[in-house]
Amino acid sequence: MTEVTRLARRYGFFQSVPFIEKLNRACPLARVNGEFSPERILQKAQQNAELLLSGSLIWECLACGLCRVVTKGNLDMSSFVREVRALAVARGFFPRETHGGMMLTMQKMGVLRNSIQRVGLIEKPLRIRRGRGTYLYWAGGALFYDAAFPGLGIRASDSVRAAVLLLNKLGVEPVVPEPGWFSGHDLLWTGDLHGFHELARRNMEQIEGSGAQVVIVSSPEDYYTIGKSYTELFGNLTFRVIHISEFIAQHLSELSFRERRIRLTYQDPCRLGRGMGVYDPPRDILTAIPGVELVEMRDTKQYSQCCGTSCWTNCTRFSKLMQVNRLQEAVETQAAALVTACWECAIHFSCALRPEAWRQLDIELYDLTTLAASQLLE
């Protein structure tokens, strides 16, 4: 029995065959790509594990976690794929990286990074604490995103500044490590365990060194990784991890927003929603803005559809189809804008709205935190 087959057995896949039909129908990728289905992954795991390792199936899976929801936890294809990917990488099989490998490479290089240095991410009048403090705000790879995707409508560093502004309003002056680092989510999910462990270790040193008791995170992937994967790696953490939307939603009564008459719809990022179970706080923030009418898309909350690509690998015409379908859903709600709490979702959706000449979908993209901060009453 191969390692992969053993893994499939451990995940209870062979007892879960009755669920596979349902999963095939629900899998967002299988719906647009006839060549892909969770069933094929399962079959390969059972019959030809070698082909599963060397082939592209495991890299095509978005690991969006919808499988867990539709099979009521019986088939966790995402976690299985994550582990198989690590086996594949160990055997010398790699995914097809997007953007010439820029995004994954810079995360790997984060291990080699220099000591903390100021790059002007947060400047006055925003207030942050130098050195140690109770709260730490994790800016993630915001500046790296901005450097890599200069021409996009949404700037991740704006979202970071918006988050600090909101925290300041609530009387919180967080420690903000600059320039901000990736948590290692993409390394973990593309099978680079060594890189992930190194990066996680350095990040933990940094967080623990700040004496923080609460770590507030903006990127859903970082939230999931620090909140869940770091716990799996290091055991119980000495600090509490919370998403910025949860933190703000808890203190909504202390904030007042300007009116904005607009119809919005919200995209649940996979890692924030299905990953960490955060569905309502972002919606609470949106509905707290007077005049905002929040409408839901056809597939929402735990059934929300993925933005089409993950971990900066395997972007294809099917990714685009998924994105266009999702944007179409948003357009059908007659919302003026699609709000998301994830910078990657924003990057992928903005790309799907290109090129302008062919643009058929008339919808704007907003970042949740930036929107909330821009509506704050002085």
Next chain:
Amino acid sequence: MVKRERQLWVEALNEAFPLKRIEESPCSAACPLGTNVKSYVSLIAAGRFEDALEIVRRTNPFPGICGRVCPHPCEDRCLRGEIDEPIAIAALKRFLADYELRRGVIPRNGDITLQREKVAVIGAGPAGLTCAQDLARAGFRVTVFESRPEPGGMLAYGIPPYRLPRDILRTEIAAVQALGVDLRLNTPVGVRISFEEIKSSFRAVCIATGAMKAKKMGIEGEQQVKEGLLNWVSLLYETAAGRAEKPGENVLVIGGGNTAVDCARVALRLGSKQVRLVYRRSRVQMPAYEEELEDAEAEGVHFTYLASPVRLIHKDGRLTGAEFVRMRLAGKDESGRRRPVEIPGSGFVIPCDAIIPAVGQELDSSFIGGSPLLINRDGGLLLADPQTMATSVKGVFAGGDAVHGPGSVVEAIAAGHRAANSILNFLTDRGSFRMDGSHASKAPLSGRGSHIVRELFIPDAPPERVRRLSAPRLDRIARRRTFDEVDTGLTELRAVEEASRCIRCGPCEECSSCVGVCEKKQLLLVPSEWEAISHKASASLLPGSLITESPLPRKPMVGSKIIRVPLALHRRVASHGSVPATDGAARYTLSSFTVKVNELLCRGCGLCEELCEYKAVQVVYRGDGVFSALVNEDMCRGCGACRSVCPTGAIDQDCFGEKDISRLMDGQRRGKKKGAVDRLVTFICRWASGVSLSGRISGDLIKVMCIGSVMPGEVLKAFEKGASGVLLFGCGEEGCHYGFGRARAEKNMRPVREILTLLGLDEHRVRILDGSTGSLKEARDSFFSERAKDEHTSSDARI
């Protein structure tokens, strides 16, 4: 597709449409204007709407109008109709005009050299305005005299707004005015200004008054009826002006032309309960367009065929009915239609309270006044030479309905062109000058994406049967009560899909797109009346042919080298992608250095299209919501700049592409030995390497087509794999084979430098140098010496 099958299809295609024998595409041949239909349909299929519109404009100043009301003889001749259904050419033309109206694109008028001569045009209908436009474009000062308050002639007064919305008409006429044409409305010649006066103050006169006087039926009672007998001219005009009242409850329309059908449909819309159209021949002989008849039927117009009115019945001058006789069809008359003959004793009465005779139009020749020099024919029309449009008076020309009797709008436009052409000949004394719509018509297209992509392809398989796409129409019940346009027009996607059905029969489109983009001006269009211009390729050119292969021999490569091969072999490489070859000792694969698109990976984001300096890449719609890039191999020069921005890695080169680069990169040692010097990875332009690779060079050298093709990710990877610096060595602005290599590389390296800074590394670890400052060896040496200096002074981290 199986090769054999493809071969059969190509053979069948050649047999069905032998290119050499077809002088012109059937659609263009059928068009009275000779519009280059295939060309603009192809451009629509490629999503190049502005360029397509430019093609239409060359012969047709009124695309929005013709797209709506032209009887489209082109569609009747369309060869696609023999497979399934003809291409919806009129709807596509209309789409272009609507597209422009939505986008607000200003028509390109080109340079106009002003002339001294003044020309007068009488009548602002389609013929008159076309003539005015052509002359204005040629630089003459044109004044148009129009007796009515609104320009457009029959377009404004004879076609109801549900077929031709007034804003479309006004926009297209405004474009003619924008050329400097002086349009004098409310100026009836013969009343406000005499014909003789015009003749003496203008060098040439074009009479294009149209035939807009309603003919009388000439039957008993026509003089006595005071109420209920309507004139179609005033009915349609009042309708267009929004002032018309209901003609009656029970309306009869006499006639079988489009005007009669329009009157019937207008009467319904004005609230008449019952409308009946009576025609003396049968339906087959009706001159009205079939679509119009179907629409009228759907809306509830009743038809009575083979009946002719003989008497109007009235009571104290108020119409109460009309008496008709039955007709039968006898032998053909001079118009080629069967002649109606009265059946004696078959009289019958149809009661009605209004009757609209639409039995014909004639010229209102009162404006000529006492001028004896114009000869009237018995039909009441002006007499003019059918070719030159010259009348018997020197300097006076005439065209359109005023000469030929009622015709279609496209015939009127053609007449306008012909008259303008003759006037030009008259004014410039040039007997041989031909004007085919526009002076500047052979100027190359400019603007976004001026290149042909799809036209050069022979489809892989016989086309599948696909029904033509029509635009959504207003509900037939709803439209009975509104003057809104019935046809709502094609959307962009539907237009592209419909245009893609065109099988492009006939020869080269002569759209001249290729001329504008051929950098070395070696790709030249050679229309039949021109001299062959290409100094290199003229010998092998036949008149009327287009060189689709660049005469420059392209250079496929062996391994990482570029070699010259015979043209025939080169063509094989181009058509097969790659071919195996041997020089006796070693085996190679020859492949072209143009970029290739992996359609599965391409997400049609268009970054490559925006960036390509040669306009060789274009995003096209592939159906089913999928867009992807398409490379025109004839235009691609292999710089690879597009691969540097492709987010998915879909676009790449066979040689010096991702495969080569990653192979070379993996060859680098990870990390570095203790005590070893810094390692520098150099991406070197293959064009630069010929002159600059002097001296022995140690370290990692990666050849690329151009430093502008290096991806930011590849440079970062070099660092990740242990390089302490990356050098992009190109040719410098002066010597760059492509001209933009350095600028592109600088742009691509911007994110890399930012990321290096964020990682606490010196951004100068990435350098872009070129042969103008010294050889590669010198560049590398200076890098190492500066690095050594930096290490003592900067806080830059060591990798």
